[in-house]
Amino acid sequence: MASTHDAAVLVASNRGPVSYDVHEDGSLHARRGGGGLVSGLSAIGPDAGALWVCSALGDGDREAVRRGVGEPGVRMLDIPADVHADAYNGIANSALWFVHHMLYQTPLEPVFDAEFRRQWASYETYNRAFAEALAEEAAEGAAVVVQDYHLTLVPGMLRELRPDLRIGHFSHTPWAPPEYFRMLPDDIAAQVLRGMLGADRLGFLTHRWADAFTACAEQFAGGLGGTRVGVHGLGADADFLRERAHESDVDERMAALREEIGAAPDGGARRTIVRVDRTELSKNIVRGMLAFRQLLEDRPEWRERVVHVAFAYPSRQDLEVYREYTAQVRRLAEEINARYGTPDWTPVVLHVKDDFARSLAAYRLADVALVNPIRDGMNLVAKEVPVVSDQGCALVLSREAGAFEELGEDAIAVNPYDVVATAHALHEALVMPVGERAERTKRLAAAATALPPAQWFLEQLSALKA
Known part of the structure; x- marks a missing residue:
């Protein structure tokens, strides 16, 4: 040709x-x-x-x-809309994505039937x-x-x-x-x-x-x-992130987040465990929340002193399994807040509307970043938070994230399926001495920006x- x-x-x-x-x-x-x-x-x-x-x-x-x-x-x-839908949702996101992220509940799925073959022809x-x-x-x-x-x-x-x-x-x-x-x-x-x-x-x-x-x-x-x-x-784009993170709309979001987080009973600042993800099945948001709940159960001293700031931005809502997962994230946040919350403390501050400026504000405020995917090609959030963090941030990182290959040495590693161990890792991150946290953040940021886009x-x- x-x-x-x-x-x-x-x-x-x-x-x-x-x-x-x-x-x-x-x-x-x-x-x-x-x-x-x-x-x-x-x-x-x-x-x-x-x-x-x-x-x-x-x-x-x-x-x-x-x-x-x-x-x-x-x-x-201009590929016909029905062909694109079959290729994108039917094959790419419901078959190839599931295979590479090992997401199937194998007793019931996958089922490679005539409908799959029809969609494969569209792919x-x-x-x-x-x-x-x-x-x-x-x-x-x-x-x-x-x-x-x-x-x-x-x-x-x-x-x-x-x-x-x-x-x-x-x-x-x-x-x-x-x-x-x-x-x-x-x-x-x-x-x-x-x-x-x-x-x-x-x-x-x-x-x-x-x-x-x-x-x-x-x-x-x-x-x-x-x-x-x-x-x-x-890697993360350090110049862009640092500049964008200090624009006025990010400062406004920081002020609003600080208000939502509130002060500890002694009047000091509450600690923050931050996660920013799409509600993608592989991101493991539900087990992350269960680990936070376990932390509050095992370590009552953190009640009213720490807030889980969880941004779970909707993803692939045209697929039923994703809609159900998003609903489950919301339900669990509500359950934790009902069980442990007080008039002056909301344990889980959940936002589901995508807002990049608010994400950057959370990065800057984070004491701990929780990145616990069950499987992830890279996970740029793990790389972006140390770059943007104002005071240094402890990173709790799944060993199944691609970023673990570069960042694992200075992160606190977790098995993403082990909720009890993840709760322990969150405690370890919260009590990490300020000096050590700052040093680790510096090394994490250097590794995270080694190969900019x-x-x-x-x-x-x-x-x-x-």
């Missing part, structure tokens, strides 16, 4: 750097996003011939495509649309960096269309070990691996996930072939071109 355009560097991802809303008067309003890919593409400069290929995600995006409205350097694909269609767009847009010998579990088939499809391209794929999730990956139907597992191995180079967030992929490739695909595997541990992207690009 010959190129009709001349993009020298291409990024492909489900979500792009811009989205559109249709206003009542029919006009389109663009909203721009941030993140590592945006920083990375900015870092290569405007003359690099870069193009971002993404999917139209909502009615506003589709209307923008139909009207020919767009941003320079972005191509948005193939969705991936093929990306492969064809990339093949059409890429200059001879261009570098293409495909992102994440939504697009696992693209490298193989693109390789067939354009063997001249240098193709990379980066996984932002964990990769399942062979014994879990093999739950997928044999032909589907083989297709996923074939798709991934169409890349010249595969990137993962940690050595653990890279090793898991390699083991799957060896067991089910006869090895890596000519595909290279690399590790790029995405722009550098993370450029490093992958450089390795791919090499």
